[in-house]
Amino acid sequence: MCGILLHYSATDDFSANKFKLTDGETSKHRNLTLDVNYQIESSGIISPTFANIAPKVYDRGTDFCFYKALKHVEMFSSVLSLRHPLTRQPYTEKNSRFILQFNGELYNEEIQPEENDVQFAHKLLQENDGDVIKTVHYLDGEFAYSITDVEDHKIYFGKDVLGRKSLLYGLSEDNSELYVTSCLPDNASLLKQYTFHECKPAVVYVYDTKLKHLSEIEQQSSSEDNFHVNADWESNTSRTEEHVNHILDSLQNSLEESIRKRIFTVFPVQKAKANYAILFSGGIDCTLLAAFCALLSIKSDLSPKIDLLNVSFSNLRAGTDPSQTPDRKLAVKSWKHLQAKYPSVQFNLIEINITYETYLEHKARITSLMYPKDTVMDLSIAAAFYFASSGYGNIVNPDGSRTSYTSDCKVLLSGLGADELFGGYTRHERVFTGISNQRKRNLKNKPQKDTTHYDVEKDLVPKLRDELQHDLSNLYIRNMARDDRVISCWSKEVRYPYLDMQFVRFSSEKVPLDLKLHYDDASGEITRKYALRLLASKIGLDWVAGEPKRAVQFGARSAKMEMGSSHVKGTDKA
The missing domain is CATH 3.60.20.10 (Aminohydrolase, N-terminal nucleophile (Ntn) domain)
Structure with missing residues (x-):
């Protein structure tokens, strides 16, 4: 880098x-x-x-x-x-x-x-x-x-x-x-x-x-020519379990290969305490990365140390302590499960606690690095990645005590791209919200408020496909350059396993749309990132397979840090 x-x-x-x-x-x-x-x-x-x-x-x-x-x-x-x-x-x-x-x-x-x-x-x-x-x-x-x-x-x-x-x-x-x-x-x-x-x-x-x-x-x-999002959609009953398992096997192989290329090519000038680090909220995207890193290392007869970097903020406006943020609670839970499941791999959970004073001290630098991105939402996301990648925090010891620790890993893995590829955002779910609400009201024998006729295959599937294509084609505008600047300022490099060329191509062209955003017509339930949740269950990560999606700024409580900002919009200038 x-x-x-x-x-x-x-x-x-x-x-x-x-x-x-x-x-x-x-x-x-x-x-x-x-x-x-x-x-x-x-x-x-x-x-x-x-x-x-x-x-x-x-x-x-x-x-x-x-x-x-x-x-x-x-x-x-x-x-x-x-x-x-x-x-x-x-x-x-x-x-x-x-x-x-x-x-x-x-x-x-x-x-x-x-x-x-x-x-x-x-x-x-x-x-x-x-x-x-x-x-x-x-x-x-x-x-x-x-x-x-x-x-x-x-x-x-x-x-x-x-x-x-x-x-x-x-x-x-x-x-x-x-x-x-x-x-x-x-x-x-x-x-x-x-x-x-x-x-x-x-x-x-x-x-x-x-x-x-x-x-x-x-x-x-x-990117749009290279990665054409398919519109393959089948109902709950028509796709066989054998077909789904075949897709999951191929998905696992593709993701493992992407991770392998990114963790076995790390030879820093100065040897770090751990092999590499993962930006870790404890959610499904990063926990899958951690699990596959462990599996690949075990297959290669290695016993690596992996730093899991979890950041949380003291948010005065929200009245939250870092130890009580959703991301911190989930990170601790996932870390304990990973340690139990892969005992030959040393997972170091690094808790990075950011006080309001520390946030203010670094705010000008973060704002400068993320520019030309300049909104409140950009700042809240950039701040989370900036402090997480610094590596300055406390390591959680097996007995539950904490010791001051600095992660000096030069390579960080990020789960960026999973939401764009597999329908992880609210706007993806919103495509099916209308028909979902209708179905749920029918099951409860409640009168319909929305009488719109929704045609899944003619209307909703093409709309979802277009949303995913747009997200993939515009990733560089929304996220990556900003994140690269705020992470790299610590002389560290971020790598994106979900955005490997071959993995993106496979996910776009071979994974059916109904395995990305899954709609159950019988219950009206909508499941985001369905294929990744099935994959997590397949390799024994059941505790995280059902966890809901949380944006980093909300999970870490970096959103609207300052007093009096509760009515500020994410699109407002920072």
Whole structure:
């Protein structure tokens, strides 16, 4: 995982600038606060915007950082090394026309054990004769990048098909100046100088430095083309148990493979106390991840330590203590069951308790990191992930006592994507609420308030399918870039097993719609994420299979933290 910062200026000459820290020296300065004006021996041309952003980029990867200057292009990269060997960035090779900045992880099978992601991407680019579109399309993983072609005078940048990493760009009014960055400046006046946009997924942006023109080229397939949500729907009685079990077996295999790729490719420079961590509410999505991590480790004859990071807030407005939040209670319950079910695996439950004062102390930083997202709801969600990923909390001991503990895992697993893929939101359930209410009133012999005729297959199924397709196609806008920025500021990387390309494709195309949002016509009951609940029961996680969905901001009580905010809407500006 890395931080990317690139600045092009048609009028400035950066070629005299030198970085003071020599190769590898940053490994001795893990706690340094990077002062760009000090670290770069400057000829006087250091943009205030560049200087403001660089420390945030450094926070994303504290194993290595480097500044590289060409005549009109300056780049700053930070590196969190999670795959051998530690590879410096910006990356290039002798006689190569390309300079790469790469953030993320690749899971292509051809990557050799001694080969780093950025080395593989550069080699592939050379093999494809500099065809950036073809190269990016072939990469399998969660990533963002910038590629500077010094011969063709072009700068390419973009994200993977789902947009799982943060990358933004900003242009000056006359198009003579370009920024490509993982983070934004926290200075309002600097933000106004450029129009910053979050990069769209499945798009390769091309900036021609000769023409001062930015163009967008769609990859060979977009997320909607790649992942077409099927509309297969059958009633309760027509789908056989054998067919359902076959689907669940395939679903389990696909999810296990996704998790395997993400937990067996973790080789940090500094060995952590645990192998990796899971952002853990105790709910079905993250508990499934924890269980499959355990199963995979047992199959591989490993006895790992896994940190379960659970965050809860002292919410003065709601009058709640962290120990009493819904997520904390469920996390403790799920942790105890996991320990009993998989005794050879050490699950460390880390309780991260956030006081109101601590929240206020960090609020400005969270608000800056999540921008351009700026609503009350964004803040409440971002705050939960920000503090959870910090790892600062108390470990729950077997005897129930608590000891101060810091999780230093560099890789975090997130359950993001499960709700979008399997119908986990209220808006999905709402599609069937009308017909559900009618059925329940019929069973109770109550007169109908709603006399609408609902046709399940002609009206409701297509509507549900469209909702799920829209959610999948717009994931990058709603969640991932924001979450990436607030998590990565701790020099940690978040990985999304539910958003693995192969798993998303299988879930979209092969899992029937009625196994995602299940409607029982006999009782009128609606069950969200039905397939995941069946899968949980299948592997013995019955205690969590029936747990209702809670949004993180409500489960952790990070929503509406401040007094007098009870009537504030989630869409209001934070």
